[in-house]
Amino acid sequence: MTDVSKASFTIEHESNDTKGRYVVELNGGKAEMTYSKAGDSMIIIDSTEVPDVMRGQKVGFALVAKAVEDVRLSxxxxxxxxxxxxxxxxxxxxxHDVLL
Known part of the structure; x- marks a missing residue:
């Protein structure tokens, strides 16, 4: 299992009834991975965007890994x-255990 708790940045999670996102603010930029909720049993990852200022720091990977971690728990x-x-x-x- 990937441990995103060792990352050198904080991943924030925001969610409402139909959508959610994971966000990292670092080096003056903001990266995010957005998702849609499909019922009570699935999320659909829509988009992952990482600005150039964050490239090479595995921020995009960490956003997806955090979603995997959270989905496993739920x-x-x-x-x-x-x-x-x-x-x-x-x-x-x-x-792959969390893939639909």
Whole structure:
């Protein structure tokens, strides 16, 4: 399992009835991964955006990893529609238990 608690930045999570996002503010930029809720059992990762100022710091990876961590705890599943998130799932077979 990936431990995002060792990251050198803080990941904030915001959520409402239909949508949510994970956000990192670092070096004057803001990265975010957004998702939509599909019922009570699944989230759909819509988009992951990381500004150039954060490139190379694994911020995008950390955003997806945090979503995986949270989804595991809640017993939900993830459908990654975002190309970046899809690529991360392809690289990390240890996350396949949460894939829909």
């Amino acid at each position: 017993g939900k599943k993830i459908m990654p529609l975002c190309p970046f998130a899809k690529a991360q799932f392809a690289r990390h077979s240890e996350w």
